[in-house]
Amino acid sequence: MNAESITELTELDKRIVRVLQGEFPLVAEPYKTLAEQVGVSEETFLERVKAMQETKKIRKMGAVLCHREVGFKANVLVAWEVPEGRLDEIARHMAASPSVTHCYDRNTAPGWPYNLYTMVHGHSREECEQVVKALGRECNVSNHVMLYSKHEWKKTAMRYFMENE
Structure with missing residues (x-):
């Protein structure tokens, strides 16, 4: 070409x-x-x-997990405060967990020291909490906040070149 x-x-x-x-x-x-x-x-x-x-016209392709349809009843977004020098190492470890579907870093802000986010799915809230506790112990990271989903919104993505539909 x-x-x-x-x-x-x-x-x-x-x-x-x-x-x-x-x-x-x-x-x-x-x-x-x-x-x-x-x-x-x-x-x-x-x-x-x-x-x-x-040529970066397509940057990523991926699947959308409809977690409730596959049996997961609970999920929690966990914001972790991770030492900057260990961010990649800890992110790799957490992303390898079968219970973690998303893992990404974000900038901190005044009053918000969290720089690593994971989405944990489980069959119950208790299971999610056990996974989070284990990940924290395995990575020696204790400061985190757990943000539970209260409502699942319809998952949609941008759609391009659809003018003919």
Whole structure:
């Protein structure tokens, strides 16, 4: 591919982005199914996705966990105060926990010393609290605040190139 073909989003790229924003097919060859929806070969589809990733047109692709639909009844956002020099190490450890679905760092603010956030899911509030206690012990981090969800809002993401719908 030449540089010009990956600088601008083509109509094909926009069609690819549209199908990537929809339901991901739960089949043996999901990209082949998506490519068929766009009207190209799987090889072409994957080449365009890779080119858009390399040029930062697509920055991330991921799944949305509907945790209640898979049996988790409780979740808590935990804000941790982590020593700056250990942030990466502790974040890696916490992110490896099967109960943690999100793990990211944030800047602190006056009166708010927390710089690492984890989303912990469990079958009960008690299970979430046990996970948080264990993570704190394993990482030798004690200062944290637990922010429980009171309501689950509909999970939506930005949708691009949808003007024809």
